[in-house]
Amino acid sequence: APIPVTRVDETAVYQMEVIPSYSSSAMSEAVVPDAMMPPAAGSLYGEKAGGPVVDFSYVGIDAILEQMRRKAMKQGFELNIMVVGQSGLGKSTLMNTLFKSKVSRKSVLAAAQEKIPKTIEIKSISHDIEEKGVRMKLTVIDTPGFGDQINNENCWQPIMKFINDQYEAYLQEEININRKKRIPDSRVHCCIYFIPPTGHCLRPLDVEFMRRLSKVVNIVPVIAKADTLTLEERDFFKKKIREELRANGIDVYPQKEFDEDAEDRMINEKIREMIPFAVVGSDQEYQVNGRRLLGRKTKWGTIEVENIAHCEFAYLRDLLIRTHMQNIKDITSSIHYEMYRVRRLNENNTVVAHANGIPEHHLAAHEM
Amino acid sequence: MASTEIARQAGEGARAVPLSGHVGFDSMPDQLVNKSVNHGFCFNILCVGETGLGKSTLMDTLFNTKFEGEPTQHNQPGVQLKSNTYELQESNVRLKLTVVNTVGFGDQINKEDSYKSIVEFIDAQFEAYLQEELKIKRTLHSYHDTRIHACLYFIAPTGHSLKSLDLVTMKKLDSKVNIIPIIAKSDAISKSELTKFKIKITSELVSNGVQIYQFPTDDETVAEINSTMNGHLPFAVVGSTEEVKIGNKMVKARQYPWGTVQVENENHCDFVKLREMLIRVNMEDLREQTHTRHYELYRRCKLEEMGFKDTDPDSKPFSLQETYEAKRNEFMSELQKKEEEMRQMFVQRVKEKEAELKEAEKELHEKFDRLKKLHQDEKKKLEDKKKALDDELNMFKQKKTAAELLQNQAQQAGGSTTLKRDKERKNLGFL
Numbered sequence: 001a002p003i004p005v006t007r008v009d010e011t012a013v014y015q016m017e018v019i020p021s022y023s024s025s026a027m028s029e030a031v032v033p034d035a036m037m038p039p040a041a042g043s044l045y046g047e048k049a050g051g052p053v054v055d056f057s058y059v060g061i062d063a064i065l066e067q068m069r070r071k072a073m074k075q076g077f078e079l080n081i082m083v084v085g086q087s088g089l090g091k092s093t094l095m096n097t098l099f100k101s102k103v104s105r106k107s108v109l110a111a112a113q114e115k116i117p118k119t120i121e122i123k124s125i126s127h128d129i130e131e132k133g134v135r136m137k138l139t140v141i142d143t144p145g146f147g148d149q150i151n152n153e154n155c156w157q158p159i160m161k162f163i164n165d166q167y168e169a170y171l172q173e174e175i176n177i178n179r180k181k182r183i184p185d186s187r188v189h190c191c192i193y194f195i196p197p198t199g200h201c202l203r204p205l206d207v208e209f210m211r212r213l214s215k216v217v218n219i220v221p222v223i224a225k226a227d228t229l230t231l232e233e234r235d236f237f238k239k240k241i242r243e244e245l246r247a248n249g250i251d252v253y254p255q256k257e258f259d260e261d262a263e264d265r266m267i268n269e270k271i272r273e274m275i276p277f278a279v280v281g282s283d284q285e286y287q288v289n290g291r292r293l294l295g296r297k298t299k300w301g302t303i304e305v306e307n308i309a310h311c312e313f314a315y316l317r318d319l320l321i322r323t324h325m326q327n328i329k330d331i332t333s334s335i336h337y338e339m340y341r342v343r344r345l346n347e348n349n350t351v352v353a354h355a356n357g358i359p360e361h362h363l364a365a366h367e368m
Numbered sequence: 369m370a371s372t373e374i375a376r377q378a379g380e381g382a383r384a385v386p387l388s389g390h391v392g393f394d395s396m397p398d399q400l401v402n403k404s405v406n407h408g409f410c411f412n413i414l415c416v417g418e419t420g421l422g423k424s425t426l427m428d429t430l431f432n433t434k435f436e437g438e439p440t441q442h443n444q445p446g447v448q449l450k451s452n453t454y455e456l457q458e459s460n461v462r463l464k465l466t467v468v469n470t471v472g473f474g475d476q477i478n479k480e481d482s483y484k485s486i487v488e489f490i491d492a493q494f495e496a497y498l499q500e501e502l503k504i505k506r507t508l509h510s511y512h513d514t515r516i517h518a519c520l521y522f523i524a525p526t527g528h529s530l531k532s533l534d535l536v537t538m539k540k541l542d543s544k545v546n547i548i549p550i551i552a553k554s555d556a557i558s559k560s561e562l563t564k565f566k567i568k569i570t571s572e573l574v575s576n577g578v579q580i581y582q583f584p585t586d587d588e589t590v591a592e593i594n595s596t597m598n599g600h601l602p603f604a605v606v607g608s609t610e611e612v613k614i615g616n617k618m619v620k621a622r623q624y625p626w627g628t629v630q631v632e633n634e635n636h637c638d639f640v641k642l643r644e645m646l647i648r649v650n651m652e653d654l655r656e657q658t659h660t661r662h663y664e665l666y667r668r669c670k671l672e673e674m675g676f677k678d679t680d681p682d683s684k685p686f687s688l689q690e691t692y693e694a695k696r697n698e699f700m701s702e703l704q705k706k707e708e709e710m711r712q713m714f715v716q717r718v719k720e721k722e723a724e725l726k727e728a729e730k731e732l733h734e735k736f737d738r739l740k741k742l743h744q745d746e747k748k749k750l751e752d753k754k755k756a757l758d759d760e761l762n763m764f765k766q767k768k769t770a771a772e773l774l775q776n777q778a779q780q781a782g783g784s785t786t787l788k789r790d791k792e793r794k795n796l797g798f799l
Binding site: 069 | 458459
């Protein structure tokens with residue numbers, strides 16, 4: 001039987017999980033027209049025989065939520081995460097910790113190639129995972145070789161190409177005449193960028209990479225192996241990083257411009273004040289205070305991965321998985337993908353336009 | 369510069385991996401539902417049926433609210449579609465409901481074209497969505513979807529069989545929309561007649577190959593109830609917004625001298641079944657079928673019609689871009705040709721007009737000359753006449769002076785010549 005990992009993060013500080021529970025008798029303070037009253041607990045399925053009085057003014061529109069849920073459970077979800085960072089920063093371990101199973105490439109392929117590849121490779125591996133009836137196809141995209149060469153110029157190029165190739169594949173399927181009912185989504189939803197824990201500031205490579213990639217994909221920067229930083233060093237480092245991101249105009253997830261409403265902004269501001277998350281990964285369990293916890297055991301103590309007093313892994317996990325996963329996917333599909341699509345469909349037009357001698361602004365007017 | 373070699377190794381068809389703890393993505397359905405709730409839902413119903421079958425009343429009863437509108441007259445010249453959108457809210461779910469009514473359906477003497485406006489309307493909604501989807505800069509996630517998700521076809525409660533208009537219309541609509549046939553005003557039919565009627569209708573639909581919407585039976589949670597309901601089609605409904613006191617409750621009902629038909633009593637009519645199926649169980653499936661089946665079919669046909677293909681004879685995939693460009697080039701050159709033509713025509717017209725005007729000018733000049741000449745002639749004539757008259761006058765004056773002279777002479781010569789005077793007077797009279 002799988003060993004339950006208890007969450008030790010029910011502190012008052014931690015307020016990110018905002019999923020309200022939904023039941024058909026939930027009442028909101030929204031304005032309700034006179035004819036419709038909130039549904040009584042009676043429903044035609046269960047309580048016909050001598051139950052509470054069926055409220056005849058209940059139409060049942062909110063049953064659509066249940067219908068959507070059923071459909072979602074049946075279809076399952078897809079998630080594609082890319083991890084980028086120099087070798088040795090604990091990328092694979094972090095993936096394994098996030099998904100509590102051996103999802104990283106290294107764990108799957110026996111005889112892990114310990115040697116650093118001479119060029120950047122893009123390797124993706126997919127898993128079907130299931131939790132409480134919810135099925136998910138998780139694809140982890142690894143980028144061994146990134147930042148490991150002596151000359152790292154343009155090392156973001158293959159990664160950008162990969163991301164754009166996924167957009168291209170989706171676009172091609174979408175514009176097909178006979179297209180599939182559900183277009184397989186291989187687009188990279190989220191790119192976790194590992195910052196080495198120098199404690200000082202971002203390196204030029206980090207800035208360059210994030211600057212370019214933040215325009216095409218959601219970037220979540222994390223400070224890797226954060227157990228080498230003290231809390232003060234960590235705070236200083238984070239502040240420095242945030243400053244540098246701002247100074248370079250790098251918009252990491254959650255991007256300010258995509259906040260939908262005041263509520264969103266409030267939640268996301270809190271997150272933006274905390275990034276980059278300082279994480280520690282581990283897939284080993286140790287006994288701490290009578291409980292078995294994921295952690296790293298050292299001579300001077302055991303670092304509990306899911307303890308927010310120790311590191312911010314729990315925040316990262318909650319952001320990526322428990323609260324903002326859908327949002328991450330939405331931004332990928334309705335913003336990054338659409339931008340790619342616009343660029344792509346326009347680039348052919350401009351070529352044609354110049355050939356026809358038609359000025360560009362003429363075309364743009366048509367397209368709008 | 370680091371040479372880049374990309375090795376892509378797709379996970380070999382994803383393998384199942386067990387989780388050793390709680391990850392938390394079981395909240396995904398909740399996240400998805402949350403997002404949809406924030407966004408709101410939309411649902412579009414089309415009511416097709418003859419005037420007077422209680423379409424509006426049924427909508428009012430289904431959604432428990434009074435939609436505006438008065439009953440339509442029976443003298444419409446053709447079938448029109450009137451659509452109204454309403455914002456409904458129940459607990460935290462906001463629904464944008466659009467009800468489209470066929471106005472004047474079945475009222476004409478010649479009903480051959482009745483179905484056309486309905487088909488056109490449905491296609492127009494698909495077209496609007498397709499246009500949005502094909503745009504370069506598009507906003508699909510905030511697009512107000514007007515595609516018809518469900519078509520309630522109202523069958524008149526004759527008790528015998530379907531009318532030929534019904535069969536023809538449903539046959540034309542079954543590949544474009546989810547059809548749910550219902551027997552309207554079913555309190556006009558007795559229970560035994562109703563069973564026979566339903567059987568007759570179902571067999572007619574089957575023998576004519578009409579594909580009505582089947583409630584989905586693939587999900588175990590609802591498979592049972594859906595398959596039971598499939599057997600109750602078409603639903604015999606009664607609609608009413610008036611409330612009558614039965615026992616100690618107020619219920620929606622229609623009151624007759626011989627009894628009261630309760631709308632929500634399953635023994636009296638199938639209204640509850642309809643509401644259950646349409647709203648509480650299958651609304652999402654109706655929307656999905658519309659998008660993945662009917663819309664895709666429309667899109668495929670439309671794109672093929674426009675000349676797009678997926679693969680050319682050599683089985684190499686055609687890029688939509690290339691076809692787009694080819695079409696665009698065609699279109700541009702056509703436009704240019706047309707422009708040229710128009711310009712030519714314009715120049716031509718201008719020339720013609722100019723010539724015309726010149727003609728007119730010339731004529732005017734001629735006329736002017738003529739008139740002038742006339743005028744001069746006239747003038748000359750007048751002058752001649754004047755001269756003649758002047759001459760006459762002069763002669764007269766001369767004669768007058770001559771006569772006066774003679775008179776004076778005669779006076780001087782004495783008065784003896786009164787005879788002479790008389791004579792002269794006489795002579796004078798002759799002059």
